[in-house]
Amino acid sequence: MKQLVLIFISTLCLSFTVASQNNVTGNITDDQGQPIPGVNILEKGTTNGFVSDFDGNYSISVGDNATLVFSYIGFKTQEVAVNSRGTINISMVTDNEQLAEVVVIGYGAVKRDKIATSISSVDGEEISKQVASNAAEALQGKAAGVQVLSSGGSPGASPRILVRGITTVLGNASPLIVLDGVLQASGTSLNSINPRDIESMDILKDAAASAIYGSRASNGVILITTKRGKAGKTVVNFDFNYGVQGWDKVEVADAQEYIEVYNARRINDNADPSVLLNPDDFGAGTDWWDEVVEDFAPIVNANLRASGGSDNIKYGASVSFFDQQSNYSKGNYQRVTARFNVDFKISDKITLKQDLTPRIETFENTPNLLFNSLRIDPITPVFIPQSERVGRNEFSIFGLSRNLVPNPVGQLARQFAQNDFFALVSNTQLEYKISPDFTFNSQLGFTVSSLTWEVFNPEYFIGPNRQREINNYTKNVTQNFNYVINNTITFDKTINEKHYLNVLGGILFDSESTNYLRGFRDGIPSNTNQNLWQLDAAEGETVRAFGNEGTQNILSGVFRTIYSFDNRYTLNASVRVDQSSRFPKDGRTGIFSSVSLAWDIDSEDWFKSEAINNLRLKIGVGELGNQNISRDGQFFAIGSDSFVFGGERVVSNFLSQFGNTNLQWETVRDKNFGVDLGLFNNEITLSAEYYVKTSEDLLNQVLLPNFTGVPGTVAQNVGSIESKGIDIALGYNKKWNDFTLGLNLTLSSNESTLVEAAPGNEVILGQRRPTLGNRFVKITELGEIVGLFQGYKNDGIFQNQTELNSHTSEDGTIIQPNAQIGDLRFVDQNGDGQLDDEDLVTIGNPFPDFFGGLNVNMQYKKLDLSMQWYGTFGNDVYNGNLEYIRAGTQNLNVLAGTTDVVWTPTNTDARFPRLTELDRNGNYQNPSDLFIEDGSYLRLRNIQLGYNFNVKGFQRCRLYVSGQNLITITDYSGFDPEVQSGGIINGLGVDFGRNPVAKTYLLGLNLTL
């Protein structure tokens, strides 16, 4: 892999050479006299060019009669004849017209003031500042209303992005990603794109903005535009950083404390003394964390980019290498991406753009061993004694735990799972200017990808039911082919200087297909010779083959109008018709329309204000579709299995999936109200929006009562969720002489409620906990906030016999007949004298009151400092670790210091009930608020200090140090407050001890030639 990178780099280095003639030097400043780095200097009519360095200096060899073209975004382009001069200093003039930012809006781009919808934009500079493997991480706290939830600290883990909360009940609430106009397959993670290639990200938040993406846009849309070449001298940028990441150690009980807890649980149950363990037989025991977790895991990131070209041909090329190791001895993620794009201006009318993006990823699955390392008892040795190893292979020498937890060192040793991924993305765009007003665009984007995974499971024996009698090997190849064909026509004209009109119409095809082939065989001749870990080598009797394929298609028509009058009134309207193959014929067609209006008050003649330079009101309504349901949800499908008659295997067939022939689109209706305010020439900016989103005919995979005999779940339209919220973005940007300060605060709040339920779906249950009697911990009820935690309320701990006796219903029935002193007292809500399902109440809300980020950017002379803080406030977390980590249930290990926090006759104000093995009161067998904690936190996601310096021959050099997740302020007692697992409604705010987010320290260098 590393060799590949070197080849790429050398190829790129060879590709530019410099011609030498007369030398012109100079300095470029703005109208304030401040130097401007990065100005493009081009010898007119050639490809000879240069870019100004950090101090605004440039040097270029040109002919005596040459003309130099100076261009930079936000400034007017100047042409200056050289006339044999050796020094030409230039003062660039601000171009107010050009400064109006262009926003990508889907099948086009227009100036921001022509947009009446809700769009947040993050520019690539911001993204590349954060040394992130994934662009999503860089979004956290940057765009109001966008919530980025970490998926834990495993290499290659891709964060989950939520735009404006939750309006769908199924797991995948991820926004649609559109990369350079190509809709990415559902479930595409931002891992697929090198953050350094990103020019800008635009997040379409309301339906009026996203309606143009209709069917797949109900969770919001993220438009990613990649960097392209600019006419001028070749610019080469190199960025390299290296760092390490690690976790804060979780201290669990050592052998002595474990035995104390083990014995206490039995002594409290009056067990026979012979079953107690003698602490003298054990020392400190095994420290599983130290055995399994590596303190530091390296992380390497290297990027090389070159771009340039002439007016007729522009190109950009980049290659990146990323390598992240896990904090275990197994698990890693490596990625090489390259991106080549060329813009051909074939004639004045025709432009052809071609992008090619190959990507290779190799990764070894990172085991989630934290869970087992914390739970396994410390009195089990890592290895069995040498004397007992006779006749055992190297996978069979591990100690067998006293509880049911597999030896994590053994698990690590046995894991052999390798994944190789390859993708090639091609994107061809043809732009034909039929007339000055009419443009025809045709786009063909396709992706071919292939993922091969291999798993080898060695033969081993650690103990009964911790064994594999015969080794086996599986190889799976999954191939995907996706394409989009977009044909659009755009009319864009300003009439009589006051009327701006932009009309778009188009037909779109979108297709995703996948197929897989898998082979399994057992009896590989060697447990250790990796060359034999192939299907061909297997000699066992079990041979299995699997394979299938599937396709899903969408055919759409789009129509959009943007009209703006006198820069004061703006109207956007769109209609999209989608037909999806996921639905039966009758429910196949969805029509989604939107309209939005904006009023620029500051452009009114009567509006006079010194302070306010921008004041804009906007309002929009729109509809979106969601087809986020199993591709085959409509079908009643047959499965097959075996049975035995007369000594022979026969086929058995059964209904394996219940379909739904009435399945139809989920529709999201959305209203958005917003105000934008700019003060003191945009020194202070404020954007505030209020929205109401209603999802109708919600798609869900419904779990029916088991007595129906329906296996698994059934796809259904189950009701409506209404989501209301506010997004606020506040900015303060000011420049003093040598000092620049930027403060950007985003705050969001939202709440989702089930407002309508289809028959039988009045209650949507989630998060079934086997440990708590298979009860569902999350519940969504009609009229209530979605995904609330449900359980018994506990009313403290029984301190004495009197309290036990007096915990009765009105007629004197003892409510908890099995309770003893030191057990939890549960509230009998309906006073009927018994604890049952009718006493389950809401015990927590996983939605924060608000969440947001604060970004701080400072620059003083050559030093720059940036910080990103992110936090959520007022959300509850279901700390699933507490099901055992203070109880020692099933003889699992506990956190260090447990004996001090559980109830004993001398520790009566303890939070946790007494230790007991039988747990006849069900302290740890019932869902209750014992497990609910405040999950508020504030985290310094990123801090970076940079130093810019000059080296001859380079435009720009920057050295930086960066730290991620260095500070977390929280009262939460679990390992990481940034939690989620499973689906959104089911999983939000539920913590089951996954690998926590790591602290990362990085050192990096950025060079621009």
Added chain:
Amino acid sequence: MKKIVLFLTIITALVYTSCDKEEFLDQPIQGRQQLDDFFSSEQNAENFVNSIYRKVNGESWFQVNFQRQINEMATDDNWAGNTRQPRPDITGISQYNVFAGSRYFVLFWESHYIGITRANISLDRIPDVDIDEDKKARLLAEAKFLRAFFYFDLVRNFGGVPLVTSYNEILQPSINDKERSSVEEVYAFVEQDLMEAMDDLPLKSEYAAADLGRITKGAARSLLAKVYLYQEKWAEAQTMAKVVMDSGEYSLEPDFADLYKVGNAHGIESIFAIEFINNPTFTEVGGQFSITNGSRGDRGWGWGSPTSDLENAFLSEGDNIRLRSTIIKHGEPVFGDPAVTSFDGEPSENKSGRTNRKYYTPIADRPEPYARGQIPGQYMHIRLADVILMHAEAAYFNGDETSAKNSLALVRDRVELDTNMSLSGDALRDAIWKERRLELALEQHRLYDIRRQKINGVPRIASILGPNGTFVKYNTEESTDPFETTNLLEPQNSGTLFDPNIHMLWPIPPDEIQLSRGKITQNPGY
């Protein structure tokens, strides 16, 4: 504007001519047959009925087999056994510290209902399949029998359960409002299904060798006899059992040791059994119990070890023939397995150092690799001795003591035990019950028997378990068993928490109560 319209028209026209829109948007499911096309042939209809059978013992060890094993642990015949890796959802239940949310309860419940729905689909679809009428009738009768079996198994574990009687029912929204039926309603439905099935089912002898294991007339009659017996419909039970005994289709296996011998699936005594084979190409076509019940010293998991109380019951009858084929003891040879001269019962990890011989697979019969789900053998739900003892019990309660004693003697003769033909009254009753315990020991009938058998209206289980139960008293006060009294990781007073007001039924799985929005109610005490 005209231009726009023109261009859109052109594009639209292009799209609609160059591509077949319907073909683009119709994407049928790949690689799987669909229900509406499936019931098109005799073979498919038969394959679907086969899948109902698959649910009788479940696909693997955990769906239903293990709940049956836990039921045995909750009696005086079995300990939980495995003291190395105790689990609250197994050990707890065996000690009557019942965790209602045990996965084994919910899996048992769920698996049975999936079986019922498979039967309901068969009954809904097979009538329209174009096949031989006799075959069709047989397949429908098999489905009915199995549906009855599932409901019977549910009602005796959970009491009255929701009664879903057709496939169409679960497609209606009203299914969400379904409530539990009464015990009587469930039994009535079971009886009706069995009566209807009986006429169309062939005799065991009428099946081809390749079909051995399919439901027979004898199986339906035997199950019906048992259903009568559970309801104390003594007259009907006696009559029905007698029909089976006189059918000439079955006889007692001459050598008791051959009952569970590998290779003797569907032997002469077998009435309704699930057969296990070794076939590594297919998952889970073999047995589970020799691993899950096997000694931890013999590559097993160590669950469900026989009690010394059960051993004593054999010894008190001088019943060595059945004892040696029922219980293996640590340090002793295994009867019928010449390869083992001193069995490793691993008493430090197993409560009693004993293992169930009936589910043990002799070394020579073990496949390589010796893996769960691949072990040949069988699981017998009903065999002739069971029916004969049902007959004896029913006859006794009908006042027909002569028939009762004759049947009792039939079973005892095989194992060379004399029968006291002067027995009468309570002594005869107790002898029949004891015979049932010894003959069918560790075949997972015990819990149901001691729940239903009553003395003066009090279930026997209440005198065996509970703080003053005979089993608890024996273990805590009398037992000198060298293994049980030294391995106290599973306490000697197991069973002391039994409460007859609660534990005559198992709890309804709590998730079912939530999923039905409270329409399904919990059994008292849980």
